Amino acid sequence: MSRFDRVKNIIIGLFMIAWAAAIVLIPTFGYPFIVVTLCITLVVRGVRSLVYYFTMARHMVGGLSILYIAILVLQLGLFALSLSDVPRLFVTVYLVGAHAYDGVIAVLRAFEEKALEYPKWKMKMLAGAMNIAVALAALVCGILIESTAVMVYIYGAGLVYSAVIKIVSAFRKTSVVYIQP
Amino acid sequence: MQKDFHYYATYCAAHLAGYTHKECLDICYSAQFVDWCSATLLSKLGAPREAATTQLQLELADARTDIIGLQTITRIWSSFHFLPRDLKAEKSGCSKLYLRKYRLICGPNGDLLRSTVELAKDGSLQAAGVAMHVLADTWAHMNFAGTPSLVINNTNRYFYEIVGDETRTITFRHSRTTPDDFDKSIYTCSLYQSSENSIMNLGHGRAGHLPDYSFIKYKYLPAWGDYEEFTKDNPSDYMKAFCQMVYALKYLHGEYAIFQKERYDTEAVAPWEDEIRKILIKRQGEDGACRDWKALGEKMSGEEIPDFSIETYQEEYLTSADKDGTFIGRFILAALAQKSMVTNKIYRSGNRLAGLSVVMNEKGFRGIKAYIALARQIRKEGEK
Numbered sequence: 241m242s243r244f245d246r247v248k249n250i251i252i253g254l255f256m257i258a259w260a261a262a263i264v265l266i267p268t269f270g271y272p273f274i275v276v277t278l279c280i281t282l283v284v285r286g287v288r289s290l291v292y293y294f295t296m297a298r299h300m301v302g303g304l305s306i307l308y309i310a311i312l313v314l315q316l317g318l319f320a321l322s323l324s325d326v327p328r329l330f331v332t333v334y335l336v337g338a339h340a341y342d343g344v345i346a347v348l349r350a351f352e353e354k355a356l357e358y359p360k361w362k363m364k365m366l367a368g369a370m371n372i373a374v375a376l377a378a379l380v381c382g383i384l385i386e387s388t389a390v391m392v393y394i395y396g397a398g399l400v401y402s403a404v405i406k407i408v409s410a411f412r413k414t415s416v417v418y419i420q421p
Numbered sequence: 422m423q424k425d426f427h428y429y430a431t432y433c434a435a436h437l438a439g440y441t442h443k444e445c446l447d448i449c450y451s452a453q454f455v456d457w458c459s460a461t462l463l464s465k466l467g468a469p470r471e472a473a474t475t476q477l478q479l480e481l482a483d484a485r486t487d488i489i490g491l492q493t494i495t496r497i498w499s500s501f502h503f504l505p506r507d508l509k510a511e512k513s514g515c516s517k518l519y520l521r522k523y524r525l526i527c528g529p530n531g532d533l534l535r536s537t538v539e540l541a542k543d544g545s546l547q548a549a550g551v552a553m554h555v556l557a558d559t560w561a562h563m564n565f566a567g568t569p570s571l572v573i574n575n576t577n578r579y580f581y582e583i584v585g586d587e588t589r590t591i592t593f594r595h596s597r598t599t600p601d602d603f604d605k606s607i608y609t610c611s612l613y614q615s616s617e618n619s620i621m622n623l624g625h626g627r628a629g630h631l632p633d634y635s636f637i638k639y640k641y642l643p644a645w646g647d648y649e650e651f652t653k654d655n656p657s658d659y660m661k662a663f664c665q666m667v668y669a670l671k672y673l674h675g676e677y678a679i680f681q682k683e684r685y686d687t688e689a690v691a692p693w694e695d696e697i698r699k700i701l702i703k704r705q706g707e708d709g710a711c712r713d714w715k716a717l718g719e720k721m722s723g724e725e726i727p728d729f730s731i732e733t734y735q736e737e738y739l740t741s742a743d744k745d746g747t748f749i750g751r752f753i754l755a756a757l758a759q760k761s762m763v764t765n766k767i768y769r770s771g772n773r774l775a776g777l778s779v780v781m782n783e784k785g786f787r788g789i790k791a792y793i794a795l796a797r798q799i800r801k802e803g804e805k
Contacts, residue, residue, distance in 0.1 A: 295516040300572040358465040415788035418765035
């Protein structure tokens with residue numbers, strides 16, 4: 241990782257923590273903030289896909305499909321941004337999907353580590369179980385209880401976790417040492 | 422390539438190159454161990470995770486696709502399974518972003534192959550085994566890159582198998598539990614993912630196991646190939662790989678002073694050529710091919726070749742006070758040396774996809790701690 245990447249990671253990480261704090265500490269803005277964030281994410285993804293098409297995918301066999309996807313995602317993001325009231329289901333599905341996927345992968349990894357007799361497999365299992373529990377909480381709160389508060393906390397916690405990982409990774413030694421024989 | 426070639430065929434090549442039975446076993450075990458030495462296994466052994474030569478399916482699924490995650494993946498797969506053919510390759514009208522991936526496309530007889538074989542010269546038998554794995558894979562995995570990339574590694578429906586005079590349409594499915602159906606040309610491949618850096622777009626995943634079957638001949642459109650049809654003739658390529666392994670091993674054994682690219686020891690292989698060709702073209706899975714290669718190896722040397730077991734050298738490593746001197750210890754040093762060399766060459770070509778590389782002789786030891794063991798070993802050899 242270059243110095244520029246390290247500084248970028250730290251700045252993005254701090255920005256994400258500030259964003260998470262704003263979402264959690266200002267309850268009236270919490271849920272709309274999440275919706276706006278997700279919509280902006282879609283728009284950014286659409287724009288990035290367009291750039292990706294023109295810089296790389298146009299050289300690929302069948303690369304035109306990337307252009308169609310980029311336009312579709314961009315349209316979807318702009319459409320979602322223009323809505324005054326985004327259904328709660330939108331956020332719920334996102335939170336449940338993200339945490340359930342991470343949880344299931346971690347549990348499967350734990351089983352694999354156990355099979356290979358790696359002693360710390362229980363840590364992985366615990367992380368997987370926690371993620372699945374969070375996904376279930378998001379499902380219950382989003383669909384059954386119809387509470388946005390818990391979803392705000394889950395989203396905020398997820399943001400802080402990602403930010404911490406980004407900042408920590410900025411301090412890791414990543415250079416490969418080459419020793420000339 | 423799979424166990425049939427990396428283990429049993431490598432044993433045969435080492436035997437033809439003049440190694441003893443015990444040395445052949447060490448070389449072929451190391452060549453096959455490259456497909457097993459994951460970070461999870463190394464963690465279990467208390468060994469440095471940086472020495473990983475492969476990633477398990479779930480390790481990949483769990484891997485982060487941020488810059489560090491991508492560099493870790495690229496270092497492993499480019500160094501050991503998809504050695505880049507030309508780090509300075511050009512393609513007109515393409516952006517730098519595209520070229521960075523394009524230049525990692527694997528292929529035989531590149532400059533990095535020569536560096537890989539030369540690196541193993543005067544080294545351990547484990548280093549020779551690692552080099553043979555890398556060499557063999559340059560033939561099987563050609564046209565794919567050891568980094569996640571849709572624009573390089575993707576395939577589409579245009580896939581045909583050539584069986585004698587017949588051309589069959591290949592059907593792909595995504596079931597990992599159902600075995601490939603050779604009779605109907607139905608094979609398993611990874612799912613299409615439109616994200617450039619998705620793990621599904623790593624290496625030859627989108628073409629399934631086709632590059633790993635010695636018998637198959639097929640034609641398709643590589644994603645980077647500007648709609649030009651490419652015919653992959655595995656029986657022919659695998660034969661070249663075998664003859665090149667014999668030559669490379671003879672070089673490592675001291676028979677030649679220099680290693681030359683595009684040189685194959687067809688003379689040493691000639692007495693066994695018919696039998697080898699029969700195995701290579703036989704339409705069978707890994708188990709059948711292993712049986713045939715094993716029988717050939719035992720016929721060549723008159724010795725029994727034990728089955729490969731991942732457990733064989735683990736106890737020795739776990740209980741030894743001198744870990745660098747154990748079988749796995751020497752394998753780890755060979756893996757670190759290979760990874761360090763390939764990463765350095767990629768980095769020096771102006772490409773950071775495999776990560777940053779610090780030359781110790783110029784800037785001192787600044788980087789991942791695991792390489793201290795390698796520095797120690799090279800210092801010891803220098804003192805000798």
